[in-house]
Amino acid sequence: MLKLIFFVPLVCWLLVAHGIRARIVVGLLLTVVAGLQVLVTGGWILAGGTVTATVGLALLALLVMFCGWIFDLPGAPMRSEPVRAVRSIVGVAASLLWGVLTLLAVLLVAALSVMGLQGVPYPSDDELLPLPAGLVMLRESERQCAGSSDTHCGRMYVIGGSGTVRDTDVPDRLVDQFRARGWSLDYHEDKQQWTQCRSTGWPLDRVHTCVWIDRPKPVAAQTQWDRGAAATVDIENVDRIGG
Numbered sequence: 514m515l516k517l518i519f520f521v522p523l524v525c526w527l528l529v530a531h532g533i534r535a536r537i538v539v540g541l542l543l544t545v546v547a548g549l550q551v552l553v554t555g556g557w558i559l560a561g562g563t564v565t566a567t568v569g570l571a572l573l574a575l576l577v578m579f580c581g582w583i584f585d586l587p588g589a590p591m592r593s594e595p596v597r598a599v600r601s602i603v604g605v606a607a608s609l610l611w612g613v614l615t616l617l618a619v620l621l622v623a624a625l626s627v628m629g630l631q632g633v634p635y636p637s638d639d640e641l642l643p644l645p646a647g648l649v650m651l652r653e654s655e656r657q658c659a660g661s662s663d664t665h666c667g668r669m670y671v672i673g674g675s676g677t678v679r680d681t682d683v684p685d686r687l688v689d690q691f692r693a694r695g696w697s698l699d700y701h702e703d704k705q706q707w708t709q710c711r712s713t714g715w716p717l718d719r720v721h722t723c724v725w726i727d728r729p730k731p732v733a734a735q736t737q738w739d740r741g742a743a744a745t746v747d748i749e750n751v752d753r754i755g756g
Contacts, residue, residue, distance in 0.1 A: 515728070516555075519546075520544075520547045522611060523543040525611055526604075528603055529570055529581075531601070532584075532585050535584050550567060561714055566715070568623075571618070575611075575615055587738070620630055626717045635750065636667065636748060637750040640724070640748050641670060645678075645690050646677070647678030648672055648674065648687070648689050650673075651742065652738065655669075656749070657667055665749060665750075665752070667750070668747075669746070669748075672687065672743055673742065674743045683743035687726050687744055687746060696711070697709060697754055698724065702728075705727060706727045706728070710724075721750065724748050726746050727744065
């Protein structure tokens with residue numbers, strides 16, 4: 514039912530419009546925009562840019578509606594019927610109110626995005642899986658989201674070798690796989706760890722992902738979680754890099 518809100522500009526336009534041609538042409542355009550918003554928010558299209566696309570389409574709906582006013586002015590070529598005063602006043606008031614609310618909502622969403630307060634999703638398994646040949650998954654876990662707005666969500670993996678891959682070669686195999694997928698991991702000798710953070714996605718849907726690949730700890734320092742590990746991988750989505 515909430516998706517019906519995308520058709521508010523269409524209703525406002527039908528109240529404002531006077532010319533039959535203008536009502537039909539602009540009404541069809543607004544219907545198409547509203548339909549696209551429904552598809553975007555439903556995840557059927559542009560799944561990686563839901564917020565950006567929804568905001569863009571909301572602004573496009575305003576632009577189409579107010580451009581329709583210009584074509585529907587007295588004497589304009591698309592105008593063909595007398596003014597209906599009451600309906601027109603209600604339509605103009607509703608359109609202006611909707612325009613203000615839309616702009617405020619856009620500014621709020623943009624501010625939340627810039628400040629990293631929209632929350633973040635769990636990182637996808639696709640960042641790691643499928644594992645390189647010869648590596649096996651010993652354990653995996655989702656780290657509970659934490660932060661002021663659920664702004665740190667992660668997955669942890671314990672990786673082992675097999676009969677075809679020595680345990681000492683497992684970290685290098687993992688690093689090679691991440692680099693083949695576009696990562697440029699840096700090695701930190703003091704921590705025995707490779708790491709990198711990067712940002713992907715549309716302007717208002719930016720996802721900041723950090724990866725850590727650790728060599729195994731000494732047996733005496735291992736816990737039940739990482740016992741038997743040839744390497745551990747930690748992938749985390751965060752609200753901002755360096756924040």
